Each structure stands twice: as structure tokens, then as C-alpha cells.
Amino acid sequence: MDIAILAAGKGTRMHSRLPKVLHPLAGRPLLAHVMETARRLEPRTLCVVYGHGGEQVPEAFAGCGALFVRQEPQLGTGHALAIALPRLHPAGVILVLYGDVPLIGEATLRRMLEGRADERLTLLTAEVDDPTGYGRIVRDSAGRVVRIVEHKDASARERSIREINTGILAAPARRLAQWLARLGTDNAQGEYYLTDVVKMAVEEGFPVATVQPGTVDEVLGVNSKRDLATLERCYQRRQAERLMAQGVTLLDPERIDVRGELICGREVVIDVGCVFEGNVVLGDHTRVGPYAILRDARIGAGVEILPYTLIEEAEVGNDCRIGPYARLRPGARLAEEVHIGNFVEVKNSEIGRASKANHLAYVGDATVGRDVNIGAGTITCNYDGAQKHRTVIEDDAFIGSDTQLVAPVKVGKGATLGAGTTLTRDAPAGKLTLSRAPQVTVENWKRPVKKRDK
Ligand code: UD1
Ligand code: CA
Secondary structure, rough: OOEEEEEEOHHHOOOOOOOOHOEEEEEHHHHHHHHHHHHOOOOEEEEEEOOOOOOOHHHOOOOOOOOOEOOOOOHHHHHHHHHHHHHHOOEEEEEEEEOOOOOOOOHHHHHHHHHHHHHOOEEEOOOOOOOOOOOOEEOOOOOOOEEEHHHHHHOOHHHHEEEEEEEEEEEEEHHHHHHHHHOOOOOOOOOHHHHHHEEEEOOOOOOOOEEEOOHHHHOOOOOOHHHHHHHHHHHHHHHHHHHHOOOOOOOOOOOEEEEEEEEEEEEEEEEEEEEEEEEEEEEOOOOOOOOEEEEEEEEEEOOOEEEOOEEEEEEEEEOOOOOOEEEEEOOOOOOOOOOOEEEEEEEEEEEEOEEEEEEEEEEEEEEEOOOEOOOOOEEEEEOOOOOOOOOOOOOOOOEOOOOOEEEOOOOOOOOOOOOEOOOOOOOOOOEOOOOOHHHOOOOOOOOOOHHHHH
16 A cells, blocks of 8 residues: 655645645644654555645655655646656555645544455545535435535535545555546646546446545644644644543643643643643653643653743653743753752753752753752853853752852852852862852941932
């Protein structure tokens, strides 16, 4: 079995320079969703027909192993498939998918390919309430498919048919080659209609079968930003259902966005408005507060992520408490029981077990030991305008509030830094180090007073 994905169309109603199939659904191009589903069917060849938007489509999928063939100009769906055909195996079955129909399900496609799919033309059709715009499935009095008529070519009577052509079909390559060679453009749109192969099959007495999708959203296409938003919600609802079926508590399944893969342990609770991007893992008993954003993050068990926290490319050990309003940037690696509080930013730093930075701090390019207390307003001055330097803070150190650690610098084990210190040389272990202008009190000083107008 080989797969052709038609994706050359313009997408006029998207009002965008980006080719339609590159618009993101759940953070990935529409076409990527179709390609992923296609791959699960293990086709011999996966061939994408592209056209509009120049080379952007093949460039977006460079190195993915699929074949890309260009259709220029775009003369209709029959023409598009005819261009892919020479690249596909001449003896097998060809499954035709669409780059703008992203939610098509693997199980539905498997049903289309069951049994002797090489001895019939299989159409995916659906009953819809409003068939406007779609090709209609015309059947005879015995219920056999006779042909497909496009909306623009249909009579009033045909337009009342509610069984529509989804466009997705499967047929033997040899037959398709013969039929496509005979297509004409004598129709309302002056295009080569792929759908005209149905009439040809019927005339030859070649069996035509129909299959229906598991759910109607599987065959919804994207033609506008509104369709895109509708499908995004369908997709997110499915993700939410999947998570809840696994035992995840979602405070509101309508208010979660998963743009990638979210893997959850047991007893995980996710509050409203959270966004998960890339690959995110949440360990057992972890709770994510409202409006947290997690991207490519590994979160351990028993972690509490408080509201409005942003975590990207970071690792958080078991029983940590992060947020509210915390930011973990790439390379932040937290051991167990670490507390990172409000307005604390951590970048490219390891933080040891049970260390705390609870308020207003910047910890960048640092190695922090265990049981360290980082006071409010502490800053690792890691950047000298040219190079980045590391700060090392050993176990049990206490960093007083409003301290600047001018890297490269080291704070020894059990050292204490007085509040307001600007540390430019290493602080020895076990001792108090501070840099502070001596405090003075000015005698006889008078606060200025405002002059009164006379
Ligand atoms: C097509 C079907 C119609 C079906 C509908 C489902 C035909 C003639 N009609 O109509 O029966 O109900 O889809 O949505 O097939 N494409 C190309 N190259 C082209 C033309 C189209 O790659 O030259 C691609 C488009 O990118 C799109 C798909 O084929 O993904 C469908 O094209 P579109 O023009 O939207 O077909 P419809 O008129 O909607
Ligand atoms: Ca369409």
C-alpha cells in the first residue's frame, strides 16, 4: 500500500502567505498530523503533492523520508493524484489523503484497507446535516454507488443528498492509472475531478465500497481560520478525554492545551488554563496550578507547580515546589525538595536537594549545593558583556538578601554572605563574608523644607 497526500491547494480563505497545510494545529503543521497517521499504516511510499507557497512545504519536512512532488499549475484533485502516480508502486493499493484534513483516524483508514482492497474502489463517505459545498454520493434505487457529483455541478435534487464525499479513497494503482488518464475537464470548475473515477469504475463493473469514519470530526477539512480553531478544539477535547481516561484530574477539560506529548503518572491534577508543549512528563501526585506553561519539561513526583509558572527545557526533581510566577529556563535542573518561589528565574543551573530561592532572584550558570538558602533579590552576575561565567555555591550556604555574586565566584560550604554583599572573590567555607559600606549617622543634619510662596 502506498499513500498520496494531496496538499497543493492555495487556501485562499486563510488570508495568509503561509501555505494552508503549514498552519499549526496543536503546535504542529496540519500536514504533520496527516503524515503521522499515514506513517502508522506503514505505507511503502508516502508521497505529498504540494504546489502553492513554493518550496516551503518540502522545506518544512526536509529529511522526513517522504517524497514531495510539485503540482504546478493546480488543475484539480484528479490532476494532483496523476502527478503522484508515477512515484508510487504500480501494482499496489493507493490510499489518497488530504493535507488539510488533519484528524483522520488510523482505525478508520484501516477499515478502508481491510480485506481485498486491491479489488475494489473504497470511498470514505459521511452523512452530514449541511452538505453544502461537498461532492454528493449518488446511489441507485438498490443503494449502489453510481457516481459522485460536485456541489457546483449538482441538480437541486442531488443537492438534497446528505451523504457526502470526504475525498479520501483507496483503489488499486493499475485501475487509477487507467481512469486518471481518461479524466476530462468538462465540469463547472473546468478541473480534473478525481471524483469522476467513481463513474468509470461503475461503468466497468468494478466494485465500489463505502466506509464511514468513526466520528465526523475525522473528516473535517480546514479552509478558514474558523475551521482551524474548530479543529483545534476537537483535537484538544480528544487530548483531554485521553488524559482523563488515564486517571488525570482536569479541573476543566475545556481549558487545557496540549501541543505535543504529555505523559502523566498517577493522581496528577491539572488546574485550568495550562499549556503543555513539546514533550512533558509529570510524575505521580504532581499538581499543576492554573495558567502554568510547560515546554519540554520533566517533572518528578509530588511536585507542586503553583499558578503562572513557566518551565521550559528543565528538569524538576520529586517533591519540589515551584512558583507562583516562577520561571525555569533551559538547563535548569532541580534535585528533590527544591523551592523556587515568585519572580525567581533559574537558567542553566543545577540546584541541590532542599535548597530554596523563594523570592525575586536570578540564578544563571550556577551550581548550587544542598540546603542552600538564596535570599530575596540575589543575583548571579554571570555575564560580563562578552563571556558567561559560573557561580558555585556549596552545601548549606546562606546567601543574604540582595547579594550580587560576580562570576566566576565560589561560596564555600556552610558560608554565610551578609545582606547586600557584592561578592567578587570566593567566600571561604563556614565563615561570614560581607561587603558593605560602613553605616553612618550624620549628626545635625536637617531635612530640607519646601519654600512657602509669599
Ligand atoms: C473535493 C472533492 C469533493 C469533496 C471535498 C471534500 C473533488 C473534485 N472534489 O472538493 O467531492 O466533497 O473535496 O473536502 O475531488 N488539491 C491539490 N491540487 C489541486 C486541487 C486540490 O492538491 O489541483 C488538494 C487541495 O490542497 C485540498 C484537496 O486537494 O487538500 C481538495 O481540494 P479542494 O479544491 O478543496 O476540493 P473541493 O472542491 O473541496
Ligand atoms: Ca475542500
